Amino acid sequence: MIYDYLVVRFGEITLKGKNKKQFVIKLENDVREKLRQFPQAEIKRHFDDLEIKLNNEKSADVLNVLKKVFGIQNISPAIKVGTDLDEIRAGVLRVAEQEKGAQTFKIAARRKDKRYPIHGSELNQDLGGTVLRHCDWLNVDVHNPDLMIRVEVGYHEARIYGKEVVGVGGLPVGTSGKVMLLLSGGIDSPVAAYLTAKRGALIEAIHFQSPPYTSDRAKQKVIDLSKRLREFGGKFVLHLVPFTNAQVAIRDAVPEDYRITIMRRLMFRIAEKTALKRGAMALATGESLGQVASQTLESMNTINAVTNLPILRPLIAMDKLDIAQIAKQIDTYEISIRPYEDCCTIFLPKAPRTRPDRTHAERFEHKLAVDALVNEAVEGIETIVIDSGSTQDAVSELL
Amino acid sequence: MIYLDNSATTQPYPEVMDTYRTVSEYYFANPSSLHSLGGKSEHLLTRSREQAAALLEIEPNEIVFTSGGTEGNNLAIKGAAFAYRNRGRHLITTTIEHASAGNAFAQLEALGFEVTYLPVNSDGRVSFDEFIKAYRKDTILVSIMHVNNEVGTIQPIEQIGNFLKQKPKTVFHVDNVQGFSKVPLHLKESGIDLCTVSGHKIHGPKGTGILYVRKGTQLSPLFAGGGQEHQFRSGTENLPGICGMVKALRMTLENEREGIDHLMKLQQQLFDGLAKIEGAVVHTPKHFSSPHIVNVSFLGIKSEVLVHILEKNDIYVSTKSACSSKESGASGTLTAMGISDQEAEQAIRISMAYETTESDLGVFLQTLTEKVGQLKTVMR
Numbered sequence: 221m222i223y224d225y226l227v228v229r230f231g232e233i234t235l236k237g238k239n240k241k242q243f244v245i246k247l248e249n250d251v252r253e254k255l256r257q258f259p260q261a262e263i264k265r266h267f268d269d270l271e272i273k274l275n276n277e278k279s280a281d282v283l284n285v286l287k288k289v290f291g292i293q294n295i296s297p298a299i300k301v302g303t304d305l306d307e308i309r310a311g312v313l314r315v316a317e318q319e320k321g322a323q324t325f326k327i328a329a330r331r332k333d334k335r336y337p338i339h340g341s342e343l344n345q346d347l348g349g350t351v352l353r354h355c356d357w358l359n360v361d362v363h364n365p366d367l368m369i370r371v372e373v374g375y376h377e378a379r380i381y382g383k384e385v386v387g388v389g390g391l392p393v394g395t396s397g398k399v400m401l402l403l404s405g406g407i408d409s410p411v412a413a414y415l416t417a418k419r420g421a422l423i424e425a426i427h428f429q430s431p432p433y434t435s436d437r438a439k440q441k442v443i444d445l446s447k448r449l450r451e452f453g454g455k456f457v458l459h460l461v462p463f464t465n466a467q468v469a470i471r472d473a474v475p476e477d478y479r480i481t482i483m484r485r486l487m488f489r490i491a492e493k494t495a496l497k498r499g500a501m502a503l504a505t506g507e508s509l510g511q512v513a514s515q516t517l518e519s520m521n522t523i524n525a526v527t528n529l530p531i532l533r534p535l536i537a538m539d540k541l542d543i544a545q546i547a548k549q550i551d552t553y554e555i556s557i558r559p560y561e562d563c564c565t566i567f568l569p570k571a572p573r574t575r576p577d578r579t580h581a582e583r584f585e586h587k588l589a590v591d592a593l594v595n596e597a598v599e600g601i602e603t604i605v606i607d608s609g610s611t612q613d614a615v616s617e618l619l
Numbered sequence: 620m621i622y623l624d625n626s627a628t629t630q631p632y633p634e635v636m637d638t639y640r641t642v643s644e645y646y647f648a649n650p651s652s653l654h655s656l657g658g659k660s661e662h663l664l665t666r667s668r669e670q671a672a673a674l675l676e677i678e679p680n681e682i683v684f685t686s687g688g689t690e691g692n693n694l695a696i697k698g699a700a701f702a703y704r705n706r707g708r709h710l711i712t713t714t715i716e717h718a719s720a721g722n723a724f725a726q727l728e729a730l731g732f733e734v735t736y737l738p739v740n741s742d743g744r745v746s747f748d749e750f751i752k753a754y755r756k757d758t759i760l761v762s763i764m765h766v767n768n769e770v771g772t773i774q775p776i777e778q779i780g781n782f783l784k785q786k787p788k789t790v791f792h793v794d795n796v797q798g799f800s801k802v803p804l805h806l807k808e809s810g811i812d813l814c815t816v817s818g819h820k821i822h823g824p825k826g827t828g829i830l831y832v833r834k835g836t837q838l839s840p841l842f843a844g845g846g847q848e849h850q851f852r853s854g855t856e857n858l859p860g861i862c863g864m865v866k867a868l869r870m871t872l873e874n875e876r877e878g879i880d881h882l883m884k885l886q887q888q889l890f891d892g893l894a895k896i897e898g899a900v901v902h903t904p905k906h907f908s909s910p911h912i913v914n915v916s917f918l919g920i921k922s923e924v925l926v927h928i929l930e931k932n933d934i935y936v937s938t939k940s941a942c943s944s945k946e947s948g949a950s951g952t953l954t955a956m957g958i959s960d961q962e963a964e965q966a967i968r969i970s971m972a973y974e975t976t977e978s979d980l981g982v983f984l985q986t987l988t989e990k991v992g993q994l995k996t997v998m999r
Contacts, residue, residue, distance in 0.1 A: 435655075554680055
């Protein structure tokens with residue numbers, strides 16, 4: 221690989237006007253954090269981009285990490301040369317020779333320094349001609365080239381870019397505030413976490429467990445999911461709620477067809493309390509309209525009534541197949557399909573009410589010590605911080 | 620002891636033995652058991668798989684833990700041929716494969732598959748042009764070893780793999796038992812669908828191996844049963860072996876760069892030393908060969924005699940591939956390279972590990988020179 225730089229460009233952040241700098245600084249910190257595993261790499265912030273000097277770190281490895289950082293629109297490998305035309309020509313040839321797979325190319329040159337004597341279009345012609353003369357496997361295609369060689373002539377140096385890699389986009393994590401996400405262990409909620417984090421939210425997750433009805437493996441499953449999701453933020457906080465007593469109480473006191481509705485209402489109350497404690501300004505769920513009994517409009521109405529926090533439902537208009545597709549992309553799918561019971565699948569009624577009614581639900585709750593159950597659950601929460609680099613665990617030394 | 624038979628097997632690292640013992644003792648529960656002891660074992664299995672995947676730069680669900688190279692080759696070759704038998708019946712391999720691949724193809728031939736065996740040149744290398752000539756529309760499987768186990772020749776895997784990238788209906792299997800950690804090979808970039816690796820060749824426990832199965836590749840399992848290893852290989856997982864192998868994998872790859880440089884120097888030392896011995900004919904080519912193997916004939920001296928004489932001096936080399944060295948007759952690879960039976964029967968294989976030292980080789984070369992000289996006078 222000839223490239224000694226990676227140039228990272230921002231997406232939507234550039235539309236942020238006066239706040240732009242804040243966003244860029246946050247992104248720079250995120251990138252620094254992620255690239256700590258590459259101690260040689262140096263990061264420099266410019267007005268329009270972040271420049272990463274690789275210093276012998278493998279560009280493919282660094283690229284793979286950057287591809288997952290929210291707020292990055294695209295990344296180009298680059299070389300730097302002097303502004304002398306001969307140097308630029310030689311640099312362009314090096315890039316053309318590096319990208320051997322291409323059959324057609326285009327030069328897109330630009331002067332940042334408008335005093336530079338050669339105009340962009342003249343540069344295009346000159347450099348294109350140079351490539352044509354030296355690389356007999358390449359032809360020009362200005363509309364749909366296999367290889368677009370971009371050249372940027374600055375004040376002291378020129379950058380020549382190789383093939384651009386698309387980033388995930390979105391906003392830097394945390395710039396939108398904190399969100400408490402209900403993480404079940406299924407396919408949907410990790411995708412909801414991903415999409416919410418992509419819009420700049422710092423995610424904390426809350427998971428309900430009901431031992432002995434749910435097992436340690438169900439817990440491990442959620443921890444494994446959290447590890448995956450952590451790759452998109454810096455760290456990931458997971459709250460494990462002991463939910464057995466609440467579920468047993470519901471089973472004993474509430475008519476079968478309303479159990480899920482009431483259970484969800486308790487979950488939302490517990491999640492709200494935890495959110496306020498942790499400074500989160502919204503809840504998020506993996507609900508998709510009409511997917512299951514608790515996700516009809518009537519259900520959402522009845523369940524939503526227990527909290528005033530906004531509830532983000534990034535999957536609300538998505539089909540199951542599309543959700544699964546994203547789950548596969550972010551590598552949570554394989555974990556989500558592990559077949560362990562979670563708290564939503566135990567005490568499952570034969571025919572849950574698909575159109576529950578708020579007044580009925582409230583009446584049934586009179587038979588329950590709702591506040592006591594909620595408080596007991598919140599107090600019993602076990603909080604796990606899944607930090608970057610925490611792949612180390614008890615068995616690490618065996619391997 | 621100077622052990623120069625590392626292509627047959629290696630000495631397990633002490634750290635690997637520690638892991639093997641600890642896991643056997645404390646993680647004996649079946650990973651498929653529902654209780655928490657089973658959960659502990661399952662967790663360890665998952666972590667092993669993740670670590671192996673990270674080291675090989677593949678996905679965890681692309682790893683099938685096997686019992687070694689022979690099983691890996693059989694599962695890959697027969698498994699792919701059976702799974703895709705309705706797509707076509709033509710298979711391509713070479714004349715110099717390890718017995719576990721070669722005999723699997725013989726079985727498939729008996730079942731009605733048609734097999735093209737690519738010849739090799741005098742360096743023991745197949746030619747890309749020959750491969751292209753043999754390739755047909757109904758070719759469902761191409762299986763080629765990366766590094767030959769007898770002479771160390773490297774095959775043009777990347778070139779063939781690049782061609783097969785455009786042929787989604789042909790499965791590409793690479794037997795990398797000898798090449799692994801000796802000649803770098805990137806699985807994802809080389810268009811490889813299946814790749815066999817063995818644990819005991821890299822200082823892991825015996826009875827362990829990995830078959831890389833690229834996502835989306837079908838295999839008909841050889842063992843039917845409980846559906847372990849993503850349905851490809853049923854049977855209770857050999858957790859102590861797996862953990863030990865994954866540790867050996869990590870330790871080996873951590874030293875890979877320096878290890879290969881070191882082996883190259885050692886190989887040069889052998890080439891130089893052998894050049895000074897009268898009647899020594901080196902079969903390992905100078906280019907396109909793995910740095911850990913040197914195959915050489917000493918004219919007029921039967922290899923078996925030399926092996927036994929060296930062993931009296933606590934030096935261990937081998938005649939040909941250990942798996943076929945008990946059968947009489949000349950080596951398959953050397954014969955395929957056009958070497959006469961007589962010369963082939965005089966060949967010994969010297970195979971090194973990262974731990975082999977220059978002074979080991981110094982002693983070996985000195986002893987060898989001496990003994991070869993003596994044998995010649997005796998036999999004359």
